[in-house]
Amino acid sequence: MRVVLAALIFGCFAGHAQADPPQPGPGQISDLSGLQRWIEAHLPPPALPAAPMTPLVDAGGLSLELAALRAATMPRTIDDDFVDGWPELLADYANGNVIAYRDVTAAAEQVLLVPARQVLQLKFRTTDSHDAASYAVATLVIPHGEWPGAGTRPVVVNNLPINGLGRDCNPSYSLARGWGEDSDITDYIPPTTQLAMLRGYAVLITDHEGPRMAYAEPYVAGHAVLDSIRAVRNALPDEFGDSRFGMIGYSGGAIATHGAVKLMPEYAPELADVVVGAALGGVPADFELLAGSMNGNLASGVFLAATFAIGRERPEILDRMNALAQWIALIMKDQCIDVFALTGIFMVPIDLAADFPNPLHSALAQDIFRVTRMEGKRSPVPLFIYNGAQEFWIPAEGARNFYREQCAMGANAVYRDVFGEHVIAALTGFPEAVLWLDERLRGEPAVSEC
Structure with missing residues (x-):
C-alpha cells in the first residue's frame, strides 16, 4: 500500500516537473493550481460501484457519484458483528x-x-x-x-x-x-x-x-x-x-x-x-490553526487523514476531493496512524487533494472550521x-x-x-x-x- 501511495504522488510530481515552477500566492504555501490542473487532466478517478442503501452510507440527498465515493471510502468490516x-x-x-x-x-x-x-x-x-x-x-x-x-x-x-x-x-x-x-x-x-x-x-x-x-x-x-x-x-x-x-x-x-x-x-x-x-x-x-501548522509539512499525513475522516460525516468535503485524493482515500481508508502519519514525508499540501485552488481559504473550509470550533458552548463541568x-x-x-x-x-x-x-x-x-x-x-x- 505504501509503495502504491508513493508511486501515485511521485507520478503526479514527475509529470508536472516540466511545467513552470509554482509561485507563492497570498495566504498559500504556493500556487498549486497548475499542478491541480495536471492531476485533473492526467489522472482518472477510480471506478466505483453504486452505493448500497445502508444506514452506514446514508446517501440521502447526495448525488449518485458522491454517494458511491462515500460508500467506497467507509471503513471495512472486521468480521465482528458486535462492532460491525x-x-x-x-x-x-x-x-x-x-x-x-x-x-x-x-x-x-x-x-x-x-x-x-x-x-x-x-x-x-x-x-x-x-x-x-x-x-x-x-x-x-x-x-x-x-x-x-x-x-x-x-x-x-x-x-x-x-x-x-x-x-x-x-x-x-x-x-x-x-x-x-x-x-x-x-x-x-x-x-x-x-x-x-x-x-x-x-x-x-x-x-x-x-x-x-x-x-x-x-x-x-x-x-x-x-x-x-x-x-x-x-x-x-x-x-x-x-x-x-x-x-x-x-x-x-x-x-x-x-x-x-x-x-x-x-x-x-x-x-x-x-x-x-x-x-x-x-x-x-x-482546526483553522492546524491548517497553518500541519499542512504541507511532516504532519501533513495526519492533517489529510483527519480532513478525509471528517468528510465521512460531512461528505461536502469528499465532494471536493480530486482523483488523486480519491485513490489515496481508497488505499488508506483502514490505516492507523502508524501508517498514514508516514505519508508526511512527502509534505503534500492539502491543495493537491482538492479540485479547486486554495481550499483552506474557501467558504467550505471556513464553514468546517466554524462548526468544529463549537464556539459559544460553555462547559457545565x-x-x-x-x-x-x-x-x-x-x-x-x-x-x-x-x-x-x-x-x-x-x-x-x-x-x-x-x-x-x-x-x-x-x-x-x-x-x-x-x-x-x-x-x-x-x-x-x-x-x-x-
Whole structure:
C-alpha cells in the first residue's frame, strides 16, 4: 500500500516537473493550481460501484457519484458483528440505551497488565454529527476489590486518542482480542487506565469515532462519550448509578473530551451533576490553526487523514476531493496512524487533494472550521486544560483561546502551559492533570483560576 501511495504522488510530481515552477500566492504555501490542473487532466478517478442503501452510507440527498465515493471510502468490516453490525430499529432506542454487551475479561487482561474483576464491552445507541441515529462501542474495566472510599465506585472516562481510520485501530479491538500489530502504544502511555484501576476506579474507554471512523469529528466523538456514560449508568445502575465520572483525554482524546463538555448542556444535561470534571491536553480546539501548522509539512499525513475522516460525516468535503485524493482515500481508508502519519514525508499540501485552488481559504473550509470550533458552548463541568508551550503541530494558542472562551462564559477552568512539544507535553502535563482529576473524583471542589 505504501509503495502504491508513493508511486501515485511521485507520478503526479514527475509529470508536472516540466511545467513552470509554482509561485507563492497570498495566504498559500504556493500556487498549486497548475499542478491541480495536471492531476485533473492526467489522472482518472477510480471506478466505483453504486452505493448500497445502508444506514452506514446514508446517501440521502447526495448525488449518485458522491454517494458511491462515500460508500467506497467507509471503513471495512472486521468480521465482528458486535462492532460491525448496524442494529435493527436503532431509531427506536434512546440515546445511551444498551443494545448488546459481552465479557472480554480474559483477552483484556493480557493488554491491561493489571488484573480486572470484569471487562465489559457495551454497544449502545448514540447520534452522528447530523443528529441521526447511530451506535458506538465502549469498554468498561472494573478492578478487583471493594471501593474503599465514600459512596459508589467512581469512573475515569479515559478518552484515548485512537488516531485511526480503520475499525481495528479502536481500543476495543485490542481489548477484545489481545495485543496485536494494530494496537496503539498511546493507549497505554501515559498509563491512565492502569493507574486508575490501582486507585480503585473503574475505567470507561469509548470508541468515540463511531461506526464511520470519523477521526477528529468532535460531534460524533462528544455524543459517543456522553452516551457511553449513560450506557454504564443504564446497564449497571446498582453499581454505577450514583457514581462520579471524570473525563481525561490528550490530543485526539482531547477532541472527544472537548466535544463532550461543550455538547453536554444541550445533549445530556442530566450528566452535568454526574461528571465532576474534565482534564484535556494537547488540545486541537481550533482546526483553522492546524491548517497553518500541519499542512504541507511532516504532519501533513495526519492533517489529510483527519480532513478525509471528517468528510465521512460531512461528505461536502469528499465532494471536493480530486482523483488523486480519491485513490489515496481508497488505499488508506483502514490505516492507523502508524501508517498514514508516514505519508508526511512527502509534505503534500492539502491543495493537491482538492479540485479547486486554495481550499483552506474557501467558504467550505471556513464553514468546517466554524462548526468544529463549537464556539459559544460553555462547559457545565470544571476544566483542567494544558498544552505544550513549545508545541508546533498543535499550537498552545488554541488551548489558551479555549480557556479564555470558557472563562468569559463563566466556566470553572484552569490552564497550564507545560514544557515540551506534543509528545513530551503528553508526559510533562500528565501528573498534574491526573492528580487534579483524582481530587474531583474524591469529591474535592474545583477552584477556578479564571
